[in-house]
């Protein structure tokens with residue numbers, strides 16, 4: 001065998017080794033990012049105002065000086081994955097060596113711990129990151145294999161003995177963490193809802209099913225104040241909420257009945273459920289729209305959820321959607337769907353047509369008409 005060829009074969013196998021190590025250790029990046037958030041590094045860089053050197057960072061974090069190089073290594077990994085970047089520092093004292101300082105990226109700016117009144121309404125995903133890294137959500141991954149052999153309907157249940165919704169009901173601390181995370185995801189909507197005039201124009205009444213603590217509804221009402229919104233969710237989620245003239249809360253179970261309205265809205269809800277369950281929910285929607293009058297012709301269902309599209313999406317976007325698909329398998333009985341899979345459900349539930357607008361990053365807005 002000629003030498004070159006054996007070197008080529010060896011290279012291919014070494015590539016595979018690097019590939020394996022990268023993926024098997026993906027969690028090291030998650031955990032390192034989690035550590036940076038736990039230490040509050042984004043806020044320290046933000047508050048510093050200009051690029052912060054490693055020495056300044058160690059001092060602001062109040063870490064032992066002996067940890068300087070360790071922190072630098074953590075930061076190097078997080079720079080490589082685009083959570084921070086390093087920039088040259090213009091030092092006035094010319095005799096000193098040129099220094100470098102850390103700055104935030106768009107991603108770490110979304111992970112600031114916003115406590116000030118002025119930043120309260122800014123998009124922020126720290127609560128979402130905190131939920132994903134919470135032990136209650138990390139533990140089930142250890143049970144995935146066991147679940148494949150077992151009879152529980154979700155991996156979460158194999159790990160914790162009860163469903164995610166029961167767990168949230170029984171643990172007020174976790175319930176708060178979960179609802180805050182969902183609300184932080186919803187806040188991102190405020191970036192684009194104002195551009196959805198045609199979707200909400202004729203809508204007088206809207207029910208946000210599984211609407212959590214009501215942030216979706218509030219954002220929609222800011223942009224379309226002519227509507228009245230009802231947030232419908234499980235009783236433990238919507239108890240003690242403050243209502244206003246056009247924002248009401250109703251506790252209940254969407255499988256039994258959905259309050260009637262022109263528009264039935266679901267964000268991040270239908271992907272929590274199996275096809276059979278989504279069909280049941282969509283049939284309830286047809287009733288709710290019909291009961292709102294106008295023989296349902298004015299009514300529609302509005303869904304904000306992912307649409308898996310391997311041909312159109314970039315490779316990493318598809319990967320993220322597939323990770324969410326598996327996450328929905330681990331936490332609940334849901335899945336992420338391709339357009340044909342959504343279409344089948346809409347038609348089976350008796351709707352006549354639908355329109356997809358891919359405008360919310362990973363999520364699309366789907367209008368479904370009777």
Ligand SMILES: C[S@@+](CC[C@H](N)C(=O)[O-])C[C@H]1O[C@@H](n2cnc3c(N)ncnc32)[C@H](O)[C@@H]1O
Nearest residue numbers: 182186210211212233234237252253254267268
């Ligand atoms: C993933 S969260 C989405 C929250 C919110 N729509 C959003 O966009 O962030 C799913 C919501 O569905 C609610 N939910 C679960 N089962 C339900 C049921 N049977 N009836 C009504 N809501 C339910 C949960 O309490 C939770 O608030």
Ligand SMILES: C/C=C/c1ccc(O)c(OC)c1
Nearest residue numbers: 128131132268269272331332
């Ligand atoms: C931490 C993120 C988890 C998550 C995200 C979207 C969902 O709809 C959900 O429902 C169980 C969970």
